[in-house]
Amino acid sequence: MLDLRPPVNLVARRAVLFWASRAALGWVVPLVGELLWLLLGGGGAPLTIAIFVTAGVAIAHLLIMPQWRYRVHRWETTDQVVYTQSGWFNQERRIAPVSRIQTVDTERGPLERMFGLANLTVTTASARGPVHIHGLDLDTAQRLAAELAARTQATVGDAT
Numbered sequence: 001m002l003d004l005r006p007p008v009n010l011v012a013r014r015a016v017l018f019w020a021s022r023a024a025l026g027w028v029v030p031l032v033g034e035l036l037w038l039l040l041g042g043g044g045a046p047l048t049i050a051i052f053v054t055a056g057v058a059i060a061h062l063l064i065m066p067q068w069r070y071r072v073h074r075w076e077t078t079d080q081v082v083y084t085q086s087g088w089f090n091q092e093r094r095i096a097p098v099s100r101i102q103t104v105d106t107e108r109g110p111l112e113r114m115f116g117l118a119n120l121t122v123t124t125a126s127a128r129g130p131v132h133i134h135g136l137d138l139d140t141a142q143r144l145a146a147e148l149a150a151r152t153q154a155t156v157g158d159a160t
Contacts (some may be wrong), residue, residue, distance in 0.1 A: 004093075006074050006085055006093075007074040007075050007076035007083045007084060007085050007093075008074070008076050009074055009075050009076055010070065010073070010074055011070065011073045011074070011075070011133070011134065011135035011136055012116075012117055012135055012136055012137040012140070013070070014115045014116060014117060014135075014137070015066075015069075015070060015073070015115075015117060015134070015135030016066040016067060016069075016070045017066070017115060018066075018111060018112065018115040018117055018135065019065065019066040019069055019070075019135070020062050020065075020066040021111060021115075022111055023061055023062055023065060023066070024058075024062055027054075027058040027061070027062070030054055031051070031054055031055065031058065034047060034050060034051045034054060035051065038051065065088060068088045069087075069088045070135075072085060072086065072087060072088055072091055073085065073086050073087075073133075073134065073135060075133045075136075077098075077144065077147070077148065079098065079151065080097060080098055080099075081095050081096060081097055081098060082094075082095070082096045082098065082101070082122050082131055082148065083095050083096075084131050084132070084133055086132065086134070094128075094131045096122060096124045096126065096131045097124075098148070098151050098152060100124040100125045100126060101122055101123070101124055101148060101151075101152040102123045102124060102125055103121075103122075103123040104120070104121070104122055104123075104145045104148045104149050104152070105120070105121045105123070105145070106118045106119065106120055106121075106141045106142060106145050107119045107120075107121060108138070116137065116138050117135055117136060117137065117138065117141075118136050118137075118138045118141035118142070119132060119133065119134045119135070119136065119141070120132070120133040120136055120141050120144055120145060122148060
């Protein structure tokens with residue numbers, strides 16, 4: 001039986017830099033748009049203030065969010081369950097029985113590949129949807145996928 005403590009494993013430390021980089025890319029569009037608007041002759045003082053506010057919020061987001069997510073995002077597997085905790089404002093804990101696992105997938109986008117990270121998706125026979133573990137070291141994700149696939153195959157039942 002699994003008690004309701006946080007899962008024991010943290011994601012890869014490199015996930016902090018990955019989350020910050022991905023968030024930084026999201027802040028480029030509004031900042032560049034505001035700067036172009038200012039340079040092309042519109043806005044004046046109110047737009048200058050908006051640029052500083054946008055930059056301030058962006059910096060706060062880039063400094064706080066990745067660290068916060070790193071402290072919250074955790075995972076653990078046992079012979080019986082996959083247990084995850086994720087989120088930063090809305091935090092969620094999920095416990096999925098190994099007997100209900102249908103598929104185990106790893107995913108890597110271009111940024112994840114740059115940082116040597118991977119995401120693991122465990123699809124179960126649940127209306128709640130799959131269990132995700134984001135920000136794993138690539139070797140850990142591949143090992144975990146193989147272990148879960150082997151455990152699932154060794155479990156009696158049809159995962160429905």
